[in-house]
Amino acid sequence: MIPAPFEYVRPTTVEEAVQAVAEGGEDVKIMAGGQSLIPVMRLRLAAPETIVDLGRVAEMRGVRDEGDALVIGAMTTHAEVITDPLIAQHAKLVAEATETVADRQTRRRGTFGGALAHADPAGDLPAVALALDAELVVAGPGGRRTVPASEFFVDYLTTALEEGEVLVEIRVPKLAGDWGVRYEKFNRVAQAWSIVAVAAAVRRENGHIAEARIGLTNMGPTPLRASATEAALSGAAAAPDAVASAARSAAEGTSPSSDLNAQADYREHLVQVLTRRAVTAAAGL
Amino acid sequence: MTVTEDAATTQVQGPDKEVGKARKRKEDARLITGRTTWTDNMVLPGMLHLSVVRSPVAHARITAIDVSAAKESPGVVTVLTGRDLADEQGSIPCAWPVTPDMKNPGHPSIAVDRVNHVGEAVAVIVARSRTAAADAVELVDVDYDLLPPVLDMEEAVRDGADLVHDDLGTNTSYHFVFDAGEAGTGGDTEQAFADADVVVSRRFVNQRLIPAFMEPRSVVVQPQGDNYTMWSATQIPHILRVMLAMVTGIPEHKLRVIAPDVGGGFGGKLQVNPEEILALLVARRLGKPVKWTETRSESLMTAHHGRDQVQFIDVAADREGNVKGLRVRLLADMGAYLRLITPGVPALGAFMFPGIYKFPAYRFECDGVFTNKVPTDAYRGAGRPEATFAVERIMDELAVELGMDPLELRRKNWIQSQEFPFTTVAGLEYDSGDYDAATQQALDLLGYPELREEQRRRRESNDPVQLGIGFSTFTEMCGLAPSRVLGSLSYGAGGWESASIRMLPTGKVEVVTGSTPHGQGHETAWSQLVADQLGVPFEDVEVLHGDTAVAPKGMDTYGSRSLVVGGTAVLKAADKVIAKARKVAAHLLEASEDDLEFTGGKFSVRGTPGSGLGIQEIALAVFAAHDYPEDVEPSIDADATFDPVNFSFPHGTHVCAMEVDTDTGFVKIRKYACVDDVGTIVNPLIVEGQVHGGLAQGIAQALYEEAVYDADGNLTTGTFVDYLVPSAADLPHFDTGNTVHVAPGNPIGAKGVGEAGCIASTPAVVNAALDAVRHLGVSDIRMPLTPERVWRAIHQGGDGGDRATAGSNAYGGAQTETTAGVSTPQSALGGDR
Amino acid sequence: MTRVSMQVDGVTYTDEVEPRTLLVHHLREALGKVGTVVGCDTSNCGACTVHLDGQAVKSCTVLAVQADGAEVTTIEGIAAPDGTLHPVQKAFHEMHGLQCGYCTPGMIMASIDLLKENPDPSDTEVREGIEGNLCRCTGYQNIVRAVQQAAGELSGSAATPETTGAQA
Incomplete structure (x- = not known):
């Protein structure tokens, strides 16, 4: 199948992304890796008017050490998560769960943030984020805010992301002690x-x-x-x-x-x- | 792979013979480089694209169809409904009226005023691009007046049941009976049961499966004047051509059907598809080339399904374990319509329920039942897996009842090697084999005693992971089929196969076969046969097939028939070539034909070494035709048609060791060993590959696959997310071996291998799982053995029960309401699993 | 329509595409790269696997616009320019790792990707490495053999076959 037609926007910064979402009309959809979204669109179970593709927002990709926490960019792919040395050292549970996600090819495109924001109850990473008390950093027209994982997942495929907001990065506290x-x-x-x-x-x-x-x-x-x-x-x-x-x-x-x-x-x-x-x-x- | 050859019965092959060599396949060169010609690759100038609007409901009257918006959609050329095509569409043919009074409601390619299953075509969009055609589908507005869906066979055959087709007055298409007593092939079954010490009765469900070939179906039709060329991803270009002519009235000689590279079929492409008819009708009406390629969802929803039987089986025996009688009653789901051989599948199985055992009495009855589901038809094994499953399962149940080892019980009752040829209670003459030898070899491959010991240890320690070992000692009827036998079974055609050999001037050889491959490796195996027979290099042979203009006659590929019937036709043609060449050779060598011997591709005069003439040289001589005998034509080309007089009967022993996690119900194959006797092995690489692939599908029936419909008749296993075709990570390593007892019914000695693994493996796997948990009180688990079913059977009794029918996640076919949530802004970031 | 430019099997193509065009359809229908095929709608079967900037992806779950500026390698671009087969192609042939061949392009592309990451995979590692590719014909055993044979050949040679092909 072929998706229904849509407008396509490809921002390169978070700011542009937020703006693109704001300008995207009634039925805008944000695409991270697209590994769940594109199949759903091919089956025409979803037919957004506008797709905002975060694939070129470089600042949303990668993992950095912030002392007591790792910060994982929402657009960091599953494959990058699995091989990241910081994650291996400080957030092994994330890597272990990510290895079980789908298959090799899907993990090359699919992203950590996309999996969390999609909030599929059968997805593997939301439970991990919840168990690790991760915090989700969200950018919107009004600036950035941080949502604890315990408040992020609201319902089936539904999160605390407000209209116009984009999940930017995820703070995963390091586990201190003999974990x-x-x-x-x-x-x-x-x-x-x-x-x-x-x-x-x-x-x-x-x-x-x-x-x-x-x-x-x-x-x-x-x-x-x-x-x-x-x-x-x-x-x-x-x-x-x-x-x-x-x-x-x-x-x-x-x-x-x-x-x-x-x-x-x-x-x-x-x-x-x-x-x-x-x-x-x-x-x- | 290990091969045990019985010197007494094996055709001995010399070291330089092609037959028996693990030749790497000729077909591969284009397939591994992407230079393939799948039907969907075809692009013709001015080609239009079709998409099909399909019924979202299982059973309804169509009260109105509004196509005006779709017609206005950009790029749309026209939209046709059933009303538009009603007068010319005819009916999808059913070639197997198994009883004289079989009820056939007719099968429109496109619904006119009623729909009878979800996915039935109700309109066809014709557009300038694939995308435009897809976009217009949702613009067609159809009003349905809903009728109650008939989905459960056991309910469907009750008095007063809702009817799929009111005008038939019943949901039963036919009642087919085979009674050995009446046929004179066995004793009185009722008496056998009355006299028996022990009777074991079971109800087994052989679930609905989907063939799920990897290449979606595709068809391209090119009209040129009053000629039509159809490319189709089909197993049966020859049968399709005949049927297209009969259905559409286009004269057969104006139709050419081409099956280019075809990406698997497994029986699923043994069909005259509604979309093939529609493509032809549209191309004829518009005078333009058209293409239709299905999506995977369409394929799962509308290509025919397989299996789907409720089996009531009773076995009678004495206390010592001698079987006395077998009684089988089937309900076989036809789906909404009868397609090409829908009704014949269970009838073909009728002859295989007795398996390899010497039942003195046997009665078989089958009701073909209509439901509001997609029609069933051939799927790898077609009737024989269902039969083998039932008999191999009930033999285990009888062993339990008698307190006997399941293998001992089998041994006691199976046909002994010295008893071949053996006429069974079903009237078949089994050709050759040695069940003991295959079984012993399979046990050795498995490491049977060690695993039995481990099973004992796990039981004693009450290990949460229990181990079981299951058997399937099976045979099957292959090489479909003797035409006279097919006639006696009311099948609409014969089972012969055709071949031609063309000797080209340069000595190269073109072999034309009527058996159209779709992954089996005919090009390689036929080259091996011809290389040996004509004494020409393997590389000098080219095999042509799959185009009715190139290979005008054929019966195509299914029923493990290609090598047995088609390969034999090739050999017969080669013999004719040699016979014709012999006359020319005698003339050119100035010798008597009787003094010529033909070896290694060369005619030579006996007793005069060094003299001689190669058959490839003779090809050039008759091309030049300057000097050839008076009384012959200047050609050594030849045709042959082979019609077997009997089926062939591959057999084998399959042994599965299975771990069952009693805490979760998860089952895992620990080891799988099988020894198959498929007669002469022309190419061990191909034979082993066929066995592997069959095993994967048979194991998948046992563990993974099921076409599930919800209460409204929606297929919830409508994508590969929910219809679980196993991946490499889900299947074990297979230890395979062979014994070789040549088939006496054909000169190759081959018995057929395409379906063996698929037929044999399913009961071995289920028997193994039951063996692991039988001591916990489990005596049956419904297929597929989902962890949930296994866990329920262990902890709650019963057979694991029905599954919930909701799709498992956002792609689940029946979950469109919930997946609508996907497009809400709240779940905005495009998910990544 | 959006202008996209990508290098496919060593050749740069610039086209106007609708944003909704899937990479696999662009490859097949616009560029004639019909070696890459479509087997499903849900990203399960892997028949459409290609390499996008050197990594295996399912081209039915990537938009053509997303591949703008990228290097794409398909089954048609992995043999050497003189036709010498990639070791994985060769191994699939030698080990009879294919029957109908429909899954084969994707299977080969996924296997190459696996071997880049794990040059000496065990039986289980191969099976898990190609879990995203469905084959209905072979039962996978000969595919596993083929990947392991190719691993042996690749580790024995210094060449990097992925880039000795048309991409060079």
Whole structure:
């Protein structure tokens, strides 16, 4: 299929991008890597009037170290994320989850920011951003603002981005201390979206789990934190039984959908198993 | 790959023989460099592009169609509806009326006043560009008066069910029966069951699949005066030509059909497609060349599907495990219409349910049932995978019931090697084989004892990952087919194949085959056959095919028939060439024909070494035609047509070791080993490749693929996001081997290999998964074995149940309301998965 | 219409395109590069894989305007000018890594990309490396073999075959 016709704008700075979005009319769509957008447009499930392509906004690409956080440009591709030394050092969970996204070619074009702004509940990176307490820097006609990940994902394919706003970069706090991480993804075939996935970061201290952060993929219209499990793990013994026990509450507060791959109750079961596995691995057990 | 050759039955090939050599394929040169001629590559001056407006509803009356806006759309030349074409479109032909009273509602290429499945054509846009044609689709406004969709076969055959076609008064197209007692090929089935110690009955669902060839269908039609040339991505240019003539009334000799490079078919391109008819009608009406190329979504939604049977199967046995009878009742989903061989697919399977076992009694009944879904038709194996699945599954269930090892039970009942040829209870004469030998070799390849030991350990330790081993000891009927047998089955045509050999003046050889390939490697294998037979270099042979003007007669490629039937025709033509050349050679060598021997491409007079004349030289001699015998024509070219007298029966043993994660239900093939006996192997590289590809598709049926319709009759597996064709990362390494028992029915000794892997593997995989979890109380899991189904079967009992039918994400066919959210500004940054 | 200029298999082309034109359609319909094919609508099958500035991408999920100023390499541009096949092409032939051949251009382009990143991949690494390319014919086993054979040949030679082709 061929997309419906649209106007095409290709800004080279964030400022130009914001302006282009403002001038793009009623139905403007921002394109990052386009790896979800172009197929949807080819199927004519989306037919925007204007496409603002961020592909040439150089300042939105790359990773920099800002002391206690890494700042990842929204237009940094998945392939760049996977091979970035700063991410490998300070945000390994991001790299681990990104490696599971789609396939080699898609990762060459798809971007970190695009995946977050698309907010597909089956996408892998929103849960990671949530688990790591990332902050999303957004530019709009009124200037820039920062939205915590916990407030960014509003609903199915819906974020806190206001009309006219562009996601510019993502601040990912470095994990200080003895952290282990794991992204546990469950799907039926290799290049598929997650049926359920669990992003876990676990800090160990003196044989105990001092802190656990757990993000859940595809357990509701938005990514979620497994808060009950996190609480149960806080201060728990770093032992398989304790982890298994805590993982049993991983489905609390979730509202997964039913589709071809899984009905809701099965997802609720899966998330417990995957949480146990992710935390166990992250805790080095 | 390992090959065990049984010296007693194997055709011994000399070291310089082409047959048996792993020749790299001639076809590859253009395919690996992108210099290919796919139909969609065709561009003709003034060519117009078609797009098809399709029904979004499964069952409805069309009350109005407004095409005015579409006609005004830029670049649109015209828009045609079913009303415009009603008088000339005829009906998509059904060549296999399996019973005399079969009900066939007729199959319009474009709906006139009713639609019967989602995706049915309701209007055709003709435009100057592909883009203009696509843009106008959404401007056609169709009013539908909805009718209740009929989607479930078991409900459809109940009294008072809603009807797909009211005028037929029933949803049952036909009731086909084969009863061995009545046919005189077996005992009384009811009596066998009455007398049996043990009866095991099961209901299996052989789910609907989509052939999903990689090259989307495409057709180009060029009208020139009253002649029409059609290029089509088809498996069957010859059959298509005949059918186009019958449907449209265009005289057959005014039609030329070309299948250029064709990107896979698997039965899915064994069809007379509505869009082929429409392209021809539009080209005729406008007098301009036209092209139609489908999108993948169109392909999944509207190209015919395969399988889709509910199988009720009963087996009777004594306590010692001797099988006494087999009873099969099928509901076979026809979909909304009967296409080319829709009704025949399950009927072909009827003869394969007894498998390799010596059932003394057998009865088969099948109801072909209409539903508001796209028609089913041939898909790799066509009837035989369904049969093999059912019999190989029920043999495992019987083994469980009897407390016997599943392999022991099989061994006890299968045909012994010394019993060939063996006439089965279904009346087929199995040609050759050795099931014991293939099985032993497969077990060795698998490392059977070690895996059984590991299975025991995992069970004892209550490991969350359990291991199972599953078997499939199968045979299939190939080499379709003896024309007289096809006639007795009411099939509309014969099963012969045609070949010609043209000896060019320079000694090069053109081989024309009627068997049209689409990935199988005919050009290479036929070259090997001819090189041996004529004694000419492999490189000197060119194989021509796929164009009715070049290869005017043929029955094309399907049913693992090409080498067995088409290859034999080539050999027969070569023999005729040699016979004709012999007369010329005798004349030129001034010797008696009887004194000539022909070896290595050369005629020589017995006892006079050094003298002689090559067949390639004779080709030049008859071209010059200055000196040739009085009583012959100056040509050594020859044609041959071969009609086999029997099917061929490849067989094999497939063994799968499967890990099942009982916590999640995820299944993973640990190891897969198979040994196939496909008779003489002309090219081991190609044979192994065919087995691999078949395995992938058979395993995919077991684990991944299913065409799912929602309650309204929408195909929710409408893209490759939800219709899961496995990737390299989802499939295991295969350990393959062969035994060789030549087929006595053709001079090559080949049995056919295209469908073997696909037919055999599915039950092996399912049996393996069940073997892993049977001790947990699981006795069946519906295909595909989604993790959810496996988990439910383990933890909730049953067979895993129905799947939810919603598409899995933003591309899911049925989720357009939710995906509308994609275009809201809130999710503005174009997503990247 | 937007003016785009790109170098495809070593030749620079400048054309006017509609922004909605997919790169694969531009290659096929405007430039006649029909070696690259379309197999699906959803970026799953990978048949359309080409190299965009040296990286494998699915050309059905890139707009032609996005490739403005870029270097594109297709299946038609990887053999040497004298016709000598790229080692991956050669290996696909030798290992019988193709049947109908429709997925083959994309499969070869993805494999070249994989081998640039991982010159000696294991069986599993090859399988995961080409997970974005569907083949319906081969069951993949001979493709895996082909990629591994090509890896051996590539690591044994100093040449960089990707750029010894028409791009040079």
